[in-house]
Amino acid sequence: MILKKSKNKTRYLILGLLNEQPLSGYEIKKLVDMRFSFFWSESFGQIYPQLRKLELEGAISKRNIVDMENTSKRDVKKYCITDKGIDELKEWLKEPVEKEVVRYELLLKLYFSNNVSSEVMLQHIMEFQVAHRKQLGLFKKYQEELQKSIDTHENYKEVLMVLSFGQKVWNAYDEWCEEMIHTLNKK
Amino acid sequence: MILKKSKNKTRYLILGLLNEQPLSGYEIKKLVDMRFSFFWSESFGQIYPQLRKLELEGAISKRNIVDMENTSKRDVKKYCITDKGIDELKEWLKEPVEKEVVRYELLLKLYFSNNVSSEVMLQHIMEFQVAHRKQLGLFKKYQEELQKSIDTHENYKEVLMVLSFGQKVWNAYDEWCEEMIHTLNKK
DNA sequence: GGCGGCATGTAAGTTGTTACATGATTAA
DNA sequence: TTAATCATGTAACAACTTACATGCCGCC
Numbered sequence: 001m002i003l004k005k006s007k008n009k010t011r012y013l014i015l016g017l018l019n020e021q022p023l024s025g026y027e028i029k030k031l032v033d034m035r036f037s038f039f040w041s042e043s044f045g046q047i048y049p050q051l052r053k054l055e056l057e058g059a060i061s062k063r064n065i066v067d068m069e070n071t072s073k074r075d076v077k078k079y080c081i082t083d084k085g086i087d088e089l090k091e092w093l094k095e096p097v098e099k100e101v102v103r104y105e106l107l108l109k110l111y112f113s114n115n116v117s118s119e120v121m122l123q124h125i126m127e128f129q130v131a132h133r134k135q136l137g138l139f140k141k142y143q144e145e146l147q148k149s150i151d152t153h154e155n156y157k158e159v160l161m162v163l164s165f166g167q168k169v170w171n172a173y174d175e176w177c178e179e180m181i182h183t184l185n186k187k
Numbered sequence: 188m189i190l191k192k193s194k195n196k197t198r199y200l201i202l203g204l205l206n207e208q209p210l211s212g213y214e215i216k217k218l219v220d221m222r223f224s225f226f227w228s229e230s231f232g233q234i235y236p237q238l239r240k241l242e243l244e245g246a247i248s249k250r251n252i253v254d255m256e257n258t259s260k261r262d263v264k265k266y267c268i269t270d271k272g273i274d275e276l277k278e279w280l281k282e283p284v285e286k287e288v289v290r291y292e293l294l295l296k297l298y299f300s301n302n303v304s305s306e307v308m309l310q311h312i313m314e315f316q317v318a319h320r321k322q323l324g325l326f327k328k329y330q331e332e333l334q335k336s337i338d339t340h341e342n343y344k345e346v347l348m349v350l351s352f353g354q355k356v357w358n359a360y361d362e363w364c365e366e367m368i369h370t371l372n373k374k
Numbered sequence: 375g376g377c378g379g380c381a382t383g384t385a386a387g388t389t390g391t392t393a394c395a396t397g398a399t400t401a402a
Numbered sequence: 403t404t405a406a407t408c409a410t411g412t413a414a415c416a417a418c419t420t421a422c423a424t425g426c427c428g429c430c
Contacts, residue, residue: 007419009292010390017298026409036298043391048411086302093296093303097311099318101290104226105196107349109280111223112203114342115273116280124284131286155301156357159368162294165363166410174360176332176352194391213381215412235383264383344428 011047011054015089018060020155025051026114037137038166051079051152059085065150122184128176136170139163194285197233204275205247207342212238220349225322225353234261238266240243246272247262309371316364323357 017028024048032042054060060079081089106128113121143163151155204215219229241247247266268276293315300308328343330350337343 001242009290010389012299013295016295019299019302023360024409036295039289041290041293041390044409044411045324045392045413046390052411084359089299090302091298094307097293097296097315098275100292101288102226102353103196103228103288106194106225106284106286108203108223109350110345110352111342111349112199112206112276113280113345115206115277120281129286155298158297158300160403162298164206164290164366165294165297168359169356179351180348184209196401197417206409211381212383228418231383232385233417240384 008050010042010050012089013040013042014047014050014054014079014186015081015085018079019086021088022078022080023081038170048086054085055079055082058082059088078079084168118184118187122181125177125184129174129181132173132177133171134147136167136174139167139170145186194265195237197229197237199232199276199279200227200229200274201237201241201266202246202279203267206273206276209250209265209267225357226349233332241272242266244271245269270307305371309368312364312367312371315320316361316368319364321355323354323361326354326357345369 013032014028017023018032023031027043028047029044034039038130051060055062060081063078063080064075106124109124110121143160146153146156146159146163153159195261204210204218210218212231215234216229216231219227238247242249247268250265250267251262293311296311298309330347333340333343333346333350333374340346
């Protein structure tokens with residue numbers, strides 16, 4: 001009987017984030033959208049059920065907070081990581097990284113694009129460039145912000161490395177787009 | 188009543204490939220694994236049912252071939268694209284490209300890696316580099332091969348553009364790995 | 375005789391998205 | 403008062419993987 005390991009990365013994403021600070025499901029979603037969106041994504045439909053599962057298994061614990069701070073009566077469900085959860089996170093960090101999932105619809109279309117006028121591909125590539133340039137601008141902003149708060153971040157070096165990856169790769173995207181736009185315009 | 192468009196890209200992958208030449212399900216899988224693996228993937232569990240669906244809808248047609256060429260009696264199911272299929276392919280090519288799916292487990296681990304010794308991340312990054320360097324070497328080989336058979340490829344320009352994307356991005360991966368290995372070794 | 379590749383397919387399970395329901399609070 | 407945002411959740415669906423079943427062929 002082989003023990004099947006969970007391929008569900010949502011689990012470890014939650015553990016990783018809760019290891020920094022207690023969070024609610026909603027806050028996790030927002031954090032991922034803001035910080036991780038260029039290399040990761042999650043939906044509520046994944047987060048909430050996984051939170052329940054992790055709690056049942058004792059990897060995280062729930063604290064119903066009646067929010068003393070701002071006198072609002074709404075109770076937010078904040079989750080904290082447990083020792084068991086920390087252990088599981090560390091185990092996962094040591095395991096080999098699985099091959100990343102990438103699916104570029106742009107390249108699929110480009111490959112088959114001899115069936116369509118070159119203006120169409122030009123348009124697609126220009127849109128791709130605009131979308132990714134927006135992200136490219138954000139990397140610098142994040143890096144500067146991070147510099148200001150080096151002391152409060154125990155993992156600022158790691159975050160810088162992640163941002164550096166983004167910058168390098170998104171820069172490659174941009175250069176490629178420039179070349180392709182040039183090529184297609186000559187046609 | 189809003190018409191829901193198929194987000195299932197397998198459909199268009201099949202149409203695109205069959206527009207070049209008639210193929211069997213098995214051949215489609217092999218082709219994707221060889222040519223597209225750096226930006227796309229498909230499994231048999233996606234291909235075969237989609238072939239059936241496309242045939243029922245009249246976008247492709249089946250030819251049971253008794254394989255005259257090599258005297259084997261096995262019948263291979265070769266599929267051809269129909270005019271209806273060509274129309275659908277062209278329509279799809281014109282539609283805006285959806286945001287690509289990317290999920291880098293490596294970056295997720297890196298982000299949380301202050302909880303684990305730096306040797307662990309060093310190992311992960313080195314493995315990432317080796318795997319991607321292998322692909323980086325293939326790009327050049329493909330380009331050279333393509334040069335030899337320019338005349339027989341009506342879409343060689345498009346293929347070159349796709350390969351150029353791979354080269355630029357995989358090169359960025361490699362540079363980033365080099366830097367990170369350097370940084371982590373100093374620790 | 376057995377193994378690997380060719381070839382087609384399906385069933386079960388997992389993963390992930392989307393749309394919706396609910397309701398409170400906040401800001402225009 | 404109406405829209406947006408906060409906040410939690412679920413149900414239905416869609417997409418995708420994995421493992422298996424089947425059987426042929428060729429080769430060592």
